[in-house]
Amino acid sequence: MLSRLNNYIGIERFTTKIYDFADTFINGAAGKNMKLDEIKTKPKSGDERLNLHDNLLQYNLIDFWRWSASDLLSNATRGILAEFIVGTAIGMPKNNVRAEWDDYDLKTQEGIKIEVKSAAFIQSWEQNKFSSISFNIKPGKARDLVTGKRTAICKRHADIYVFCLLKHKEKSTIDPLKLEQWEFYVVPTSTINKYGIEQSKIGLNPVRKMVKPVGYSDLNETIKKSLAIK
Structure with a gap:
């Protein structure tokens, strides 16, 4: 058995x-x-509703956006907002949709490829001191548009970096939607490569030695001038 x-x-x-x-x-x-x-991806209106077997629920897409993105001070959401702010400065069409996996964040009408990075002194959580400011400049591997795979070579793929600093230091009045609370540093990638071809981060002081900050109103023109485009 x-x-x-x-x-x-x-x-x-x-x-x-x-x-x-x-x-x-x-x-x-x-x-x-x-x-x-x-x-x-096509732009959504926000009115699209959750559904189960074509039965509509009471929750719509704007409810999700409100739930997921209302904390504009969180690192992730602030970073996406910074991309959007720079996009509005360069005249990005309203029907554009963010491409999360591209090798750079934005492109101007003149063809300038832009990488956007953000930082802030104030966070939404309880703090004992202001946050130290640094920006990510780590080189990356490009994505092959045919195969979808990453290439073997690491480099910085944008023409310029726009470092967006939410400079406001009062928790009671901070509002990332108030563009006067931001300052912007437009740095050519060639300058960053001279700073460190394999460097992954850069602090505020080195950035300030490279360029002067500008406000939102001057951002578009500064981006054009950074590569001598008229």
């Missing part, structure tokens, strides 16, 4: 391995040959 049971268990294990091998072979081969086209 015990011998039969062992034989049965052995057959079951063998059969399971055969099925696993077949599944890996078939799905693996299919996965290697599969080509999934890029999904072109």
Whole structure:
């Protein structure tokens, strides 16, 4: 009886391995040959509602945006807002949709590729002191538009960096939507490369030695002048 049971268990294990091998072979081969086209994102109105089997729920997309992005002082949301602010300064069309995985954040009508980084002294959480200011300048690998894979070479892919500093230091009145509370540092990537080709971060003092800050009203013209574009 015990011998039969062992034989049965052995057959079951063998059969399971055969099925696993077949599944890996078939799905693996299919996965290697599969080509999934890029999904072109279209702007949403905010009125789109959650639905279950086409039954509409009371919650819509703007409820999600309100829930997920109301804390404009959080590092992640402030960074995206900074991209949007720079986009408005360069005349970005209103129907543009943010491309999260591009090799740079924005492109001007003249073709200038922009990387946007943000920092702030004030955070939404309780603080004992102002936050130290630094900006991410880490080089990255480009994404191949055909294969979707990253290239082997690390570099900075934008033409310029715009460092956005939320300079306001009063918690009771800070509001990232008030553009006068920001200052902007427009630095050519060539200048950053001279600072450190493999450097991953840069502090505020080195940035201030490179360029002077400008306000929102002068940002677009400063971006154009940074590469001598009239």
